[in-house]
Amino acid sequence: MNITKNKSIGKEIDLGLNYYQKEDQVLIATDCIIFGFNGQNLKILLIKRNFEPEIGKWSLIGGFLSKDENLDEAAARVLKTLTGLNDIYMEQLYVHSNIDRDPGQRTISVSYYALIDVESHNYEGIQVESAKWFDLKKAPKLIFDHDEMVKKAVLRLRRRALTKPIGFDLLPEKFSMKQLQNLYESILDKKIDKRNFINKINSLDVLNKLNEKDMTSSKKGSYLFQFDRKKYEKKVIEGFNFKI
Amino acid sequence: MNITKNKSIGKEIDLGLNYYQKEDQVLIATDCIIFGFNGQNLKILLIKRNFEPEIGKWSLIGGFLSKDENLDEAAARVLKTLTGLNDIYMEQLYVHSNIDRDPGQRTISVSYYALIDVESHNYEGIQVESAKWFDLKKAPKLIFDHDEMVKKAVLRLRRRALTKPIGFDLLPEKFSMKQLQNLYESILDKKIDKRNFINKINSLDVLNKLNEKDMTSSKKGSYLFQFDRKKYEKKVIEGFNFKI
């Protein structure tokens, strides 16, 4: 068998010349799973569609890839459009490509996920009125295959939390140990023993304890912590094993 | 700000009507990183391009997505075209989308990786003369961003080997413990203590020891093993922690 007779590879041979070029071109979308945290629960940012198809239903935010950008840039642009923010941590997740996933037309979507602190970006940041934070556990059903995207994102976030530190993007600059534990419990969807959690976090050595207390949560007040950026990023690179 | 004024989302509103549809459509390719194992070293299957651009250089096998299939199907078709085989384990890896990644035209490529046993598919399977197995460590420089794809695939395979059993697809049906250890050492790129490895594998309980020996490797001969499909697949689902 000669390679030039093969359809899948043959196309490339005729590059720039034949009908395949036009015929098989498709639209590329990117959809963003935006996770947030408010100190208590893991949240997800959704948008109510005010256009067809599926008008009135909830969906991830998304947009199409333009000729002049790569996917990372497209995802960042879409995120900026909605939240007004640059420099958000984003990671490519998965490509969804089923033929009829979008009933309107053949579209392939690359999902990205982002992590942000809800409080810092609630009113100033979110510029689209139809966008709303939902508790992850109480989120409505989404259009197309967006629920599947979210499911994959949750799994990825969970795995990430078990191998790299999480929180820099999801927590305010100063936070209590309890908030950090709430974050981990939300992501892993399980209760963690308080002492074991603190021991583990301390052994990671990525936090600086401040001489400041958060007095809103209790009468005694709870010490606030900060991530030590250098130590944190070192752990992001080398990773660890968070068995908890 | 109204969402309908937003570029990234606005496009969707005009669905089926405006120039964006044609303008921003692009070609979707899929490239396959095909890992093989011969009992000694981890291999990768490459193809020498006999067409432009980059004629004569080595590349991953790939092809374009058609209108009538999703990406998994496209990757399986491309693989079948080259190796003649169905039912190969494949996994989606990553999307590469830089604007100029393919100098010929704007193309976005979704990489997949596959695992196969080199011996079983060497002569019967590989039907393209210009395809060749390379030792992963001695592979030539590849075209475009294919080296980056391979790098990501190796990392993924490594992570997989640490959390799920590996070998069903990469080893012949019957294999020696030494071969399995060679496989792990190739993937993890480190020496493993023989006794610790055997203890670990035995504790996983996914192998059946046969009453057969491979007499080619030594005078004494080494016992052959088989994967117990059910136990193996159970471990694939539940995962484990292979610290080695």
Next chain:
DNA sequence: CCAAAAGTGTTTCCCATACACCCATGT
């Protein structure tokens, strides 16, 4: 008899887990 690969157990150490009481403060 010797070279070459196969096969086999034990000890040590670290880390994950389980677990309960006192502290500080505002009301």
Next chain:
DNA sequence: ACATGGGTGTATGGGAAACACTTTTGG
């Protein structure tokens, strides 16, 4: 005084890591 959430340490068990000698047999 008491209710509420904050903060702290230890004992146990299991799994990873380090480690060396005997067995088999073809040449």
